Amino acid sequence: MHRKSLAYPYLIWAALFIVVPLLLIVYFSFFKEGHFTLQSYQKFLEDYYIKSLFRSIELAFISTVICLVLAYPLAMILSGKEMSNKQIILLLVVLPMWMNSLLRTYAWASLLENNGVINNMLKTLQLPTIKFLYGNGAVIFGMVYNFFPFMVLPIYNVLCKIDGSLVEASYDLGADKITTFRRVILPLSMPGVITGAVMVFMPALTTFLITRLLGGGKVTLIGNIIEEQFTRTRDLEFGSAVSMILMIIVFITLSFMSKKDSLDKGGGLF
Amino acid sequence: MYAPIVLLMVFSFNNSKLPIWNGFTVNWYIKMFNDRGIQQAFMYTLIIALISSVVATIIGTCAAMGINRMVGWQKNMVMNITYIPLLSPDIVIGISLMMLFSVIKLPFGLPTLIVSHITFSIPYVILSVMPKLKQMNYNLYEAALDLGATPWYAFKKVIFPEIMPGVIAGAFIAFTLSIDDFVVSFFNKGAGVDTLSIKIYSMARKGVNPTINAISTIMFTTIIIILIGINLKANKKVRDTRI
Numbered sequence: 001m002h003r004k005s006l007a008y009p010y011l012i013w014a015a016l017f018i019v020v021p022l023l024l025i026v027y028f029s030f031f032k033e034g035h036f037t038l039q040s041y042q043k044f045l046e047d048y049y050i051k052s053l054f055r056s057i058e059l060a061f062i063s064t065v066i067c068l069v070l071a072y073p074l075a076m077i078l079s080g081k082e083m084s085n086k087q088i089i090l091l092l093v094v095l096p097m098w099m100n101s102l103l104r105t106y107a108w109a110s111l112l113e114n115n116g117v118i119n120n121m122l123k124t125l126q127l128p129t130i131k132f133l134y135g136n137g138a139v140i141f142g143m144v145y146n147f148f149p150f151m152v153l154p155i156y157n158v159l160c161k162i163d164g165s166l167v168e169a170s171y172d173l174g175a176d177k178i179t180t181f182r183r184v185i186l187p188l189s190m191p192g193v194i195t196g197a198v199m200v201f202m203p204a205l206t207t208f209l210i211t212r213l214l215g216g217g218k219v220t221l222i223g224n225i226i227e228e229q230f231t232r233t234r235d236l237e238f239g240s241a242v243s244m245i246l247m248i249i250v251f252i253t254l255s256f257m258s259k260k261d262s263l264d265k266g267g268g269l270f
Numbered sequence: 271m272y273a274p275i276v277l278l279m280v281f282s283f284n285n286s287k288l289p290i291w292n293g294f295t296v297n298w299y300i301k302m303f304n305d306r307g308i309q310q311a312f313m314y315t316l317i318i319a320l321i322s323s324v325v326a327t328i329i330g331t332c333a334a335m336g337i338n339r340m341v342g343w344q345k346n347m348v349m350n351i352t353y354i355p356l357l358s359p360d361i362v363i364g365i366s367l368m369m370l371f372s373v374i375k376l377p378f379g380l381p382t383l384i385v386s387h388i389t390f391s392i393p394y395v396i397l398s399v400m401p402k403l404k405q406m407n408y409n410l411y412e413a414a415l416d417l418g419a420t421p422w423y424a425f426k427k428v429i430f431p432e433i434m435p436g437v438i439a440g441a442f443i444a445f446t447l448s449i450d451d452f453v454v455s456f457f458n459k460g461a462g463v464d465t466l467s468i469k470i471y472s473m474a475r476k477g478v479n480p481t482i483n484a485i486s487t488i489m490f491t492t493i494i495i496i497l498i499g500i501n502l503k504a505n506k507k508v509r510d511t512r513i
Contacts, residue, residue, distance in 0.1 A: 006336035006339075007332065007334075013389070020370055021369060022354070024366060025369065098450075099489070103470065109474075205359070223361055226362075231457075247359075
């Protein structure tokens with residue numbers, strides 16, 4: 001009963017629905033109407049597309065940094081506290097992850113709209129309205145809001161696993177809090193930080209929802225371009241090529257993470 | 271953090287389309303219940319989530335048990351394939367599946383949606399069951415066989431109870447992922463089939479519509495209730511075993 005063959009149904013399924021589709025993307029990126037061509041990749045080298053690639057990386061990077069700055073202190077506070085409060089706060093942080101990201105983003109959109117809740121409050125207070133939405137800032141904000149829990153969890157996990165006696169030893173040897181943090185806690189927490197950073201950077205890089213809802217027409221990221229190719233322009237080959245480029249970036253980011261062995265050293269999500 | 275969600279819920283009771291409070295009303299909820307499109311989307315979402323989570327759990331649990339017995343390069347390769355859907359951006363999964371379905375001429379609609387959802391759910395089930403398998407003492411299973419149990423009986427009485435938490439967690443994750451999914455469904459749906467997420471998206475594109483608030487409020491409260499319920503149950507178990 002407990003045999004390898006149990007996995008065969010899955011293997012067939014995986015081969016058909018995971019491997020083959022990916023191979024299709026590779027194929028379509030290199031072949032147009034049956035001929036091998038690099039035309040699809042060449043198209044990507046146009047200014048418009050390169051710009052949006054860099055913009056995507058830039059925005060994703062900024063969002064990751066902001067998430068890190070906000071999440072690390074929270075994780076530190078959480079890992080220090082004692083039992084009952086901790087559970088509830090942890091649950092509150094994790095809860096949004098379980099909710100539909102579309103709805104969460106939409107919620108912010110309706111809040112920040114020119115006619116939205118915040119601006120209406122400002123109006124009644126006779127203050128000038130602020131144009132929150134539609135622009136890089138709104139997109140960064142949306143990314144940070146959406147992916148914040150993914151940064152908190154790994155850091156929290158790794159901070160919990162730090163051996164308390166190491167910290168105590170550091171104090172005993174005369175180090176003050178700042179030095180202890182800098183030399184003991186921070187380096188030990190790095191695996192979690194890296195996991196968190198990757199778990200924010202990757203979805204931020206590839207999202208198209210957030211830019212659609214919060215960015216208006218002005219912000220075009222890689223995700224949007226890919227989506228366009230498959231719904232409007234119907235340029236499958238180009239869309240596949242862009243997807244390939246995206247996958248390569250993701251792959252590089254991931255190998256960076258596994259090099260640091262962060263998953264093994266307790267920086268995992270669970 | 272929760273501000274927008276709370277506001278969304280509050281305004282679902284608002285008697286006006288604009289976010290200016292104009293009196294309490296459940297009009298939007300009534301509208302929501304009467305809307306055929308929303309009803310359909312809800313039914314589809316539920317059906318897809320149920321079918322895909324059940325199938326994914328079955329395939330995934332069997333797969334986890336099979337993978338557990340693998341060694342070396344076979345195991346590595348299978349695990350790597352398993353990680354692909356987990357780590358790939360959802361757009362890539364969505365479009366790759368869409369292209370596959372176009373090529374093999376599978377009709378878009380319920381079948382493609384269910385297949386897509388199963389595909390991205392199975393890895394989570396596997397990852398959820400595997401740790402439990404590893405923790406389990408395999409000798410118990412062999413002991414049962416030695417004592418004369420058939421493999422199926424031994425499985426039912428020894429292995430299955432041990433991996434139950436993992437299986438249930440995996441099923442729950444699969445179910446939630448299916449309900450929440452937008453991107454993969456977006457690319458793989460048929461002309462008439464909408465999931466709740468897609469329906470909300472198309473409504474949101476046309477402008478603010480408090481019916482969306484009503485839908486979201488219900489979705490949020492349901493999830494909150496389920497999660498709190500699970501947490502309470504887990505805490506209760508811990509408290510019971512402690513005594």
